[in-house]
Amino acid sequence: MSRNLVIYFSRKGQNYVNGKIVELEKGNTELVAEYIRDAVGADLFEIETVKEYPADYMECTEAARQEQRDNARPKLKAYLRDIKEYDNIVIAGPCWWGTYPCAVFAQLEKLHFRGKHVFPVMTHEGSGEANSRSDLKKFCTGAKVEKTFAIQGSSVEGAREKVAAWATKHLG
Ligand SMILES: Cc1cc2nc3c(=O)[nH]c(=O)nc-3n(C[C@H](O)[C@H](O)[C@H](O)COP(=O)(O)O)c2cc1C
Numbered sequence: 001m002s003r004n005l006v007i008y009f010s011r012k013g014q015n016y017v018n019g020k021i022v023e024l025e026k027g028n029t030e031l032v033a034e035y036i037r038d039a040v041g042a043d044l045f046e047i048e049t050v051k052e053y054p055a056d057y058m059e060c061t062e063a064a065r066q067e068q069r070d071n072a073r074p075k076l077k078a079y080l081r082d083i084k085e086y087d088n089i090v091i092a093g094p095c096w097w098g099t100y101p102c103a104v105f106a107q108l109e110k111l112h113f114r115g116k117h118v119f120p121v122m123t124h125e126g127s128g129e130a131n132s133r134s135d136l137k138k139f140c141t142g143a144k145v146e147k148t149f150a151i152q153g154s155s156v157e158g159a160r161e162k163v164a165a166w167a168t169k170h171l172g
Pocket of ligand 1: 009010011012015016026027028029030057060061062064065093094095096097098099123124125126127128152153154
């Protein structure tokens, strides 16, 4: 049986859902990661930054924008050091200004992907897969990077079955 790992980043707190600011106890991407684990079995690794991003949505968008301009690599609370025991690596995160948050790249740079099967997953509020796949290809040298599974963040709560169907097809 294939071994599955989901590496994900997800932000709790204020988020923008269908044109309104709401408070989320659990981030959208974290829910997707859990649905995948529940459907096919997977280990989860959450990417967490030492310095938290602002809880305020607008402040967070500004901070993220600045990080992207600086091509920053924020320090993480813990780094996953190797992925040898896994066949399939799902990399899940929100779309922040057209790609994954810099924190995701800070983790990916520490890993060796040769021979792995990589599945990009992106939650978003309209941008779809954006640059997720092309950016992962830069960080996952030697891996086979599949098409992105993109899902609108505000639809995630009711999307357990949709996510499970995707996971079963690709990782089951
Ligand atoms: C800093 C920031 C930047 C964002 N940029 C985009 C964007 O460029 N395109 C888009 O469709 N959604 C954007 N969003 C919305 C998020 O991608 C969406 O709400 C996502 O589901 C959040 O996932 P999370 O709850 O797991 O963090 C942005 C959200 C934040 C906080």
